[in-house]
Amino acid sequence: MAARAGIPTGAHILCERGGRVLLLRRANTGFFDGLYSLPGGHVEEGESIVQAAARELEEETGLRAAPGDLEWLGVIHRRSDTNRIDFFLRARRWSGEPEVREPDKCAALDWFARDALPENLAPYVRVALEAGEGGWMRELGW
Numbered sequence: 001m002a003a004r005a006g007i008p009t010g011a012h013i014l015c016e017r018g019g020r021v022l023l024l025r026r027a028n029t030g031f032f033d034g035l036y037s038l039p040g041g042h043v044e045e046g047e048s049i050v051q052a053a054a055r056e057l058e059e060e061t062g063l064r065a066a067p068g069d070l071e072w073l074g075v076i077h078r079r080s081d082t083n084r085i086d087f088f089l090r091a092r093r094w095s096g097e098p099e100v101r102e103p104d105k106c107a108a109l110d111w112f113a114r115d116a117l118p119e120n121l122a123p124y125v126r127v128a129l130e131a132g133e134g135g136w137m138r139e140l141g142w
Helices: 049-061 123-131
Strands: 009-014 020-026 040-042 070-079 083-091 106-113 136-140
Touching (some): 009 049, 009 123, 020 049, 049 070, 083 123, 123 136
Parallel strands (some): 009 083
Antiparallel strands (some): 020 106, 070 083
């Protein structure tokens, strides 16, 4: 992974359907490979968090959500391989059916019941999913 100026900032999207959460299993990235995570990725230069979240959702799953259909859930400031900040948003609406759009980075995509999340879920994503409704902030690994 190339070095980034400042603190890496992530934007992650929660999509729910029928009480199930959409998760992707990471692969071949060198970062949490083999673990499930929410769709998402780094905020790029000149991009808002909401714009990044909508872009990452479409790039990774093919789902399209308008920025106005995304709502804030919370923030995690964590110490991982480096100092990181992750923003979590919920898609109230989206279009399309999810599919693996980046097979070089994603080994699987599936819907999981909230009470039956996979054991191999990225720890910070588990914290976010257990935090509940919006307005929360957590610090991990400090």
